[in-house]
Amino acid sequence: MSTTLLVVDDDDEIRELLCDYLTDAGYRVLAAADGDGMREQLSAHKVDLVVLDLMLPGEDGLSLCRHLQAVPGLAVIMLSAKGSTLDRIIGLEVGADDYLAKPFEPRELIARIKAVLRRPQRLEAASEEAAAETQHFAGFSLDHVKRLLTCPDGETLTLPRSDHRVLRELLEANNRVVSRDQLTRSAFGRDHHPDDRSVDMCISRLRQQLRRAPAGEVQILTIRNEGYLLSIVRSEAPH
Numbered sequence: 132m133s134t135t136l137l138v139v140d141d142d143d144e145i146r147e148l149l150c151d152y153l154t155d156a157g158y159r160v161l162a163a164a165d166g167d168g169m170r171e172q173l174s175a176h177k178v179d180l181v182v183l184d185l186m187l188p189g190e191d192g193l194s195l196c197r198h199l200q201a202v203p204g205l206a207v208i209m210l211s212a213k214g215s216t217l218d219r220i221i222g223l224e225v226g227a228d229d230y231l232a233k234p235f236e237p238r239e240l241i242a243r244i245k246a247v248l249r250r251p252q253r254l255e256a257a258s259e260e261a262a263a264e265t266q267h268f269a270g271f272s273l274d275h276v277k278r279l280l281t282c283p284d285g286e287t288l289t290l291p292r293s294d295h296r297v298l299r300e301l302l303e304a305n306n307r308v309v310s311r312d313q314l315t316r317s318a319f320g321r322d323h324h325p326d327d328r329s330v331d332m333c334i335s336r337l338r339q340q341l342r343r344a345p346a347g348e349v350q351i352l353t354i355r356n357e358g359y360l361l362s363i364v365r366s367e368a369p370h
Contacts, residue, residue: 185211226291269349301361
């Protein structure tokens with residue numbers, strides 16, 4: 132079965148051009164001009180990835196991206212005429228898998244789409260059994276299927292896809308340092324660049340959640356010039 136993409140953009144010309152280009156690239160492509168149209172398409176079709184414009188009439192792309200986090204297995208690439216680092220960080224913070232500033236080379240969009248779709252497939256093929264389990268550490272429970280993090284106080288949080296992938300990599304490293312390069316490939320399916328702060332933002336959000344553990348029991352350490360290490364002082368006994 133071909134991969135199904137949904138292009139959400141209120142500019143008729145851009146939306147049509149993107150749909151034509153992506154169709155020529157071999158994808159099945161649906162289109163919507165706003166949030167209502169996006170929801171209608173999602174309710175009627177199984178979509179693998181949404182190409183979502185940030186600036187939309189009514190409900191904007193950031194709000195819609197938060198909504199899309201509740202759809203299992205759905206990837207999101209955000210498009211925006213705003214190309215600043217802050218705008219990119221905000222887009223990734225709300226759960227977008229990648230962010231592309233307008234104007235962009237269509238071939239780059241294709242490359243980003245392939246990278247975003249390839250990463251989840253590789254993870255599922257490599258660790259299908261592990262992904263179906265709930266992992267326990269330092270009073271936390273992490274459901275890898277639903278991306279649910281249950282905290283020691285009982286509160287349950289749905290992690291953005293990028294945050295979940297980073298946390299899973301750190302847990303699987305088993306007290307070893309994980310480089311920014313590896314975390315960037317895991318979370319976003321692309322190589323790390325020196326000015327790319329996407330993984331750092333994931334780490335910052337995860338640190339806020341992990342502070343719910345007893346003091347010092349679990350923390351993400353920055354290892355200078357190497358990467359990050361998840362330190363768990365006292366983990367739960369195996370089940």
